[in-house]
Amino acid sequence: MSDRLSPIADDAPIVLEAKGITKQFPGVLANDQVDLVLHRGEILAMLGENGAGKSTLMSILSGLYTPDAGEIWIKGEHVTLHSPGDAIIRGVGMVYQHFQLVPVMTVAENVILGAEVVKAGGYIDIREANRRVRELSKQYGLEIDPTAVIEDLPVGLQQRVEIIKALYRQADILILDEPTAVLTPQESNELFQIMHQLTAQGVSIIFITHKLKEVLTVADRIVVLRGGKAVGTVYPAESTEASLAELMVGRKVILQVDKKRAQPGKTVLKIENLEVLDERKHKVVKGLSLDVREGEILAVAGVQGNGQREFVEALTGLRPVVGGHIFIEDEETTHSIPRKISELDVAHIPEDREKHGLVMPYSVADNLVLNRYFHEPFSHRAVLNRDAIAENGRNLVKEFDVRTPSIETHAGSLSGGNKQKVIVARELSRPVKLLVANQPTRGIDVGSIEFIHNQIVAQRDAGVAVLLVSAELDEVLSLADRVAVMFDGHIVKTLPIEEATRERVGLLMAGSEEE
Amino acid sequence: MELTAVPRKISTNWFIKNRWLVLIFIIIIGSIAYAYAVNGRVTTAVLASTLRQSTPLVLGALCGLICERSGVINIGIEGQMLMGAFLAFMANVYLGNLWVALAIGILAGALMGLLLAFMSVTLKMDQIIGGTVINILAIGLTGYFYISGLTTQGKFQPFALGPLAEIPLIGPVFFKNPPITYMAIVIVFVLHYVLFYTRWGLRTRAVGEHPSAADTVGINVYKMRYINVTIGGMLAGLAGAFLTLEGVGTFERGMTNGRGFLALAIMIFGKWTPLGAWGAAFLFGFTYAIQTQLQFMGVNLPPQFIGSLPYILTILVLAGFVGRSRPPAAEGKPYEKEGG
Amino acid sequence: MATDTTSNETVNRTARYLRKAWQGISVPLVAVLLGLIIGALLLLVSGAQPLSAYGALFEGAFGTPAAIQRTLEKATPLIFAGLAVAFAFKAGLFNIGAQGQLLIGAVVAAYVGFSIQGLPAIIHAPLALLIGGLAGALYGFIPGALKTYTGAHEVITTIMLNYVAINITDYLADGPWKDMTPGNIVARTPKIFPSAVLPSLGNIPTGFILALLAAVVAWWILYRTTLGYEIRTVGLNSSAAQYAGIRVAKIVILSMMISGFLAGMGGAVETQGINGRFQPGFNTGIGFDGITIALLGKTNPFGVIPAALLLGAMRAGSSKMQFSAGVAPEITDVITAVILFFVAADIIVKTLIRQRGTDDDKVTLSTGWSGH
């Protein structure tokens, strides 16, 4: 996509410069003497493991955190940022990793929040605000309905709102923290186009991601953080995915999943004409049928918002089914409660790890028995066995390499990657017939992804039927034995992996008819 | 790719979504009209009583509402009301001016609001505890320092609002009242307007729903919470002042008698909106008035049965028609500006 | 890594344990001290003698065996009410209705106590207790069920049900269950039979022992059983609970019922151990005190006990304080509020005593309100 093979932007004037930024959190030196330079019209990519300090650095540049040491220069001026407001007036706009949008408010309300244009008495003319949002979205090609309520929007559109928010404030330095983590390939591509369009208009962009491919295609320059330190600046032209991964993690990373041919056995999961409603009682799963056999990975690929979430929730008993049938082995589980399904040896890695996957105030050990606490040896006649729970915790933490100070640590204080490992450890450490994994590596660094992918493949090889749901085409293509493409609430096509080319799956995901 | 979300057409869907409320509303209006036709005097008396009894409740509910909209749970309404009532009374005794006393009652509420803000925003104390501290403190302080035998020159008296007061039924009920009752009605509408149509309201709601989102666009979360909680305290103080300066004219230990907690229930009942709270408070005041009226009519039931009516009715309405309501998402959680 | 000798490790562990224990009690101790100091200032301002007031307060609470007994008697229902509120908090429910559940328990225990004659004490007293508790549980079932099936917020329904409970019990005590002893005009139930009375063991009321037991059982259920794990999971993250296969609706109802059971037991103990009958106005305010106590005890069942003892002691000693020092009992409310403030605002206390603490024991009831 990028045709800039040389660091042309280096000649452009410097719009932002950080010198010796240091930030200490209790027990962690999140940023350690970090220097950073951003040129006008440049796309600067930041890479680093989970917990390397990327978000911290960006939060400092956007005024949310105050650094312990270091200087920030914006457009030649030495500045002290006390609040995001200070950064905003200097043209720094940030799109946070966790979107900072008020879910119950409309797009326009979110855009103008904090920068409202008011009439007498503080009255907000919301029509005028809607008009300005429409104007902006036209100007930058960021199509959006200003009157839509945020919580009704897919994440891709929510992100758009974040960008419009920054543009509305006339930001010319845009910081995007893992913008593509929640986007589909199509959405990502649209975002990159937008980014190029913006840089063409003089905007400078810092862009954080864990996806090395993206870095190589869109960045003008790449800065790598490790353990809070800036460990190198490289250019796409002189880098490969492997070299970047090594720079990040500090060791060689095998990016390609290494797996043998599948040996599928008997059918474990069979779904016929499934129909499910969403929160607003709209039918979003419309006659979905598929089956998964033991010893194979069936990947459901699809643009987010085509009913995948509701489908998985229905499959695991979290959401009522309004039509069709689900069979797990010979048992019909269409209307079963989650406990029943889980007891049929169905493991579930949920999409939303904060909401479903973990009880944040619980210790790591307690979280590791979340759906098995009622079994021997974790409890006996309804009385918990603390020792067994602790031992299980110690074992799994070691086996799955969960980076935690102790098994008594609250899950909430783990980094994202480690949270995910806790869930994976829990789900894979019990007898499993069917593994349902929904977006298992979202937001996770390459090192951890490697680990989780290997685990999933190992399960398959042990004869487990794996249903992988992912919006990540790379993940789908490298893990799947068969690819089922989901569009508009049903499976439009199931392809053996040999026939699933990137282009073909991409087209199917976008809803184009074959044959 | 689908670009447009399904927009929410609030205007048209509103009636369908709230069909039960609408139905109840229609039934109530119809019944009132019928009752007025049958016995105008009693109907007027009952509705006037309804408004009177709803006044401290709605003010208390608005206090809770403005606090919670900015993300701070206030279960100390009862205590704030009590302090407002007490200090307004004392001011009335020693200064002999109702308006000054009113100001002091509001000020007392403001101070109690400030205390809650200090506890929940600055100290990041659990907000339920903060409110409980206020409740106990108010009972203790007012009980300890109340001197009996104090008398005042009197209380606010009703005045008619010109020709408006001549309208049958509505006139005597709404336009012939003492000042705090008028103030309460005005405040309901002002607060509704402010909350949903102004910059202040937008920011307040943002702070209550998603404080870090507000913070990242340069809104000072702490300041917003401090101000809103203090204003909430003022409203509670006003509710207390209503009791001593308008409702009764004198103070009595513990005279709020749980109205602060009822206000909390009314706030939830009204789904955290001023108009909703007003409706809920009105419903409540109405059941109180009806309960008295039933006794007036010599209905031969133990007063305990009639006395349970408002509460059972509330539960029924809530369970049957109103259902789930969604509180501001961030309420109850102290906002920690991480790493700040 | 662990090259220390075993004895060294034991010493270390003991030291660590002691440090932890000190961390646990230092904040409440200092909070009580600060409460008393601020109370003393108020007393001075109002022209009273703090030392003699506190002396009398202490004497009235602990000065004689009888005083201690009264303190324990006061603390007993407070422990039950505190446990009831704390237990519900653990499930993410704010039970303001302990008062109503307690009243129902009290009146029903009285009914069992006065209406059944001829049972041996070993059966009659526990039976009355149990049925009183169950009545409370049933009364707790209502808001629990309303919440799960209709979404009616428990804060509203429990407040309303408190009022209804007052009316129900008043009606029963002045109507069908009224004491018809000739000459009695008072609204109250008959005296319960001696077989239903909970005796005192020396100066220790049986009810108090039951309360301690209830605290242990509540703690054990919460932290040592699968049910407790389910309850806490629902309280902390009901989506995760659902994901883990826990039936959230069942847990919500059950938690409210256990909470109601504890409150009902509190009422029954009052009836059987202290009042000997149900009489309107005799159980006032205990349920609301339960909220204070649950919060003072940081919603931990074991924390509830010292909190209830503190309040019970102040209640027991305040009449002595008024008698000997002429100080109105309301001052103890002010002191309670200040103590609660400092216990919750432990930052202040920790700064005062230069303790670096973890945030672990900070009271947060974040799910106590919005619930599920």
Next chain:
Amino acid sequence: GGQKPAAEKKCGDEGVICIGLVTDVGKIDDKSFNQSSWEGTQQAAKEVGALEVKYVETTDAKDYAANIKQFTDQGYNIIVTIGFGMGEATAEAAAANPKVHFIGVDQFQGEAIPNVAGLVFHEDQAGYLAGVLAASMSQSGVVASVLGTNLVPPVVAFNEGYLNGARSVNPNIKIIDTYHPGGLDVAFTDPEWGATTAQQAIDQGADVIFGAGGNTGNGALIQAAGNEGVWCIGVDTDQWETVPEAHPCLISSAVKLIPPGIVDLVKMSKDGKFPSGNYFGAAGLAPFHDHESAIPQEVKDLLEKTKAGLLDGSISTGYNPG
């Protein structure tokens, strides 16, 4: 509260009189029966030269016995306990302390206990007179009563008397009577309810309000005072003294004279003539004060006649307890 001992003697010594008072749940300054009992006790103490006179306020009904014990432990020999609710605790304390004299205000004695005198009143008679006065003064033919809870027998007695007294003057009179619907703990401390209920009655034509229920009733009186052409009648004590805000409407109060009753009983105790069983104190109407001239002479005459009739038994109030 209380007075310091003057001499070296102390309570419990021979010939020393110490009087203690235990309030019902509520405060000593309740402008109602706790307060007037305390006033009577202080007066009695002065008259008999008591060494000490003190009170303890009850905050929790379960403390009745403990509060009484404060006094018996200190050797107090006369103890005044207030309210029917304390009857049982008083009887028990009396049995345990046979030498101590107990005066139980409002405590009807079903069976006489040697060292307990129940100071009781014919509230129904006072209420009856109030009813006669109300019906006589009413122009509209509608009168009302705003009452504490029906759980408290004296309140019911006042009201029943009031109803029948009013009907005796005008059989067709419309009487609006309302008890506070809350529990005992709020029924007497809810002036706001009293006020709004009074207003609701006034809006329906009531022009005489009988407020009988502690502070709840006081709220009704003050509310009535704000309405032109509405009279009000207080209760228990002469509320002209205790609720000045009600002066514009307060034509009288249905009083039970607690202070003289206590003084009498204390004196009898001193003289060794302490009665047991029920001792009826005087009950009737308080003076008209500033409204003397507003009351027509025939009404005054009627009241006198009624009073005489009640005394000699020729008029029955129609109140039938139990």
